[in-house]
Amino acid sequence: MRPHHLKHSALAALTTVALAIGGAAPAADLHVVSSGGFAQAYKDLSGPYERSSGDKLVSAWGPSMGATRNAIPARLDRGEPIDVVIMVGDALDQLMAEGRLEPGSKVVLANSPxxxxxxxxxxxxxxxxxxxxxxxxxxxxxxxxxxxxxxxxxxxxxxxxxxxxxxxxxxxxxxxxxxxxxxxxxxxxxxxxxxxxxxxxxxxxxxxxxxxxxxQLRTQFSGAVVRGASQPERARALLRFLAAPDNAAAIEATGLEPVAAAH
The missing domain is CATH 3.40.190.10 (Periplasmic binding protein-like II)
Incomplete structure (x- = not known):
């Protein structure tokens, strides 16, 4: 079973989340869409994040590219309410260049062989x-x-x-x-x-x-805040949490190579 270590690895990051969104702020729904490569790491870390922040993560899944209905670009085209996307770095950069993501919000999370x-x-x-x-x-x-x-x-x-x-x-x-x-x-x-x-x-x-x-080709997975997100500050707090060095072990357990581990 994956990660009895999650409870310990996330503790320091949880303090960061609480400070980032403010302990007195009311809880909110945060809409996240992740592509498959980072999906298991996100699932494993979502519980600790929800418990620390009080927010509810409303999660969905879809490829970073391609023509399927669930692909992240297609979801954005339909105007789905999304606060955070987690996807292949190159595809995320393309969406950023198109003005569909908040400038400067990209956070590199892991590399995937x-x-x-x-x-x-x-x-x-x-x-x-x-x-x-x-x-x-x-x-x-x-x-x-x-x-x-x-x-x-x-x-x-x-x-x-x-x-x-x-x-x-x-x-x-x-x-x-x-x-x-x-x-x-x-x-x-x-x-x-x-x-x-x-x-x-x-x-x-x-x-x-x-x-x-x-x-071999290692694919970068990154997250960013969607332009016009209803919860931009909470979205940024989630990305900081996922990228925190204390969560590197949980990410590595899913087969990814955490970027945070190198810091």
């Missing part, structure tokens, strides 16, 4: 080398990857780096919205890759390892 998985109990390919990864792709009957940052990298760059784009035509598929791990667990693919933090919570799969360093 890509890992690969097979169905639970299946033979585990050795992907510790570039050639081993290449063979794992080639030997798989069907390969799945996401429609967000990791999948875009696999589709646009990794297959070329491995020299297997042509061989993978027809048996490698980009999966919209559904987590890659669930596709593997249900037997719809026998090998797949996604952010390690998105694979870890999925039952029925075995994570076989990270992409080799030579072809």
């Amino acid at each position: 890509i890992a690969c998985a097979v169905r639970q109990g299946a033979a585990r390919p050795d992907i510790g080398s570039v050639d081993g990864l290449r063979q794992a792709f080639l030997k798989a009957q069907r390969v799945a990857y996401s429609d967000s940052a990791s999948g875009e990298y696999i589709k646009r760059q990794l297959l070329d780096k491995l020299g297997i784009r042509q061989q993978m035509e027809g048996k490698a598929a980009q999966i919209p919205a559904t987590p890659v791990g669930e596709i593997i667990a249900h037997g719809e693919a026998d090998f797949g890759c996604q952010q390690r933090s998105e694979l870890k919570p999925v039952a029925g799969i075995d994570i076989v390892g990270l992409l080799p360093p030579e072809v």
Whole structure:
């Protein structure tokens, strides 16, 4: 079970939250949308934040990019009431450039490496080398990857780096919205890759390892306050809490590499 350590790791950060929003301020609903890569860390830390602040986090989930209805840009297009977004850094920067987020509110939370998985109990390919990864792709009957940052990298760059784009035509598929791990667990693919933090919570799969360093891509996850948010100061307090060094261990437990740990 993840984190008996949460209770201890969050204590110092809780004081910061109380000071930031003021102990006498009435509680409020804070609307947050997180993409999958940071979702488990956010879930694990949401309870301590709610208890310390008195606020209620109204949470929703969606990809940082893509054309699905739940994608964060699509939610903003519809005018959903959102105070905070947590998403892939590059996609967040694009929304910031478009004027949809509060200038200066971006907080870098973690970096996320890509890992690969097979169905639970299946033979585990050795992907510790570039050639081993290449063979794992080639030997798989069907390969799945996401429609967000990791999948875009696999589709646009990794297959070329491995020299297997042509061989993978027809048996490698980009999966919209559904987590890659669930596709593997249900037997719809026998090998797949996604952010390690998105694979870890999925039952029925075995994570076989990270992409080799030579072809690894670490994705930055950041949060920001939405332009016109109803609770901008509370939104900033939440982001400071999530980025607090005392919460680095909780973030790391989900498969991410916390930025706060380096400070």
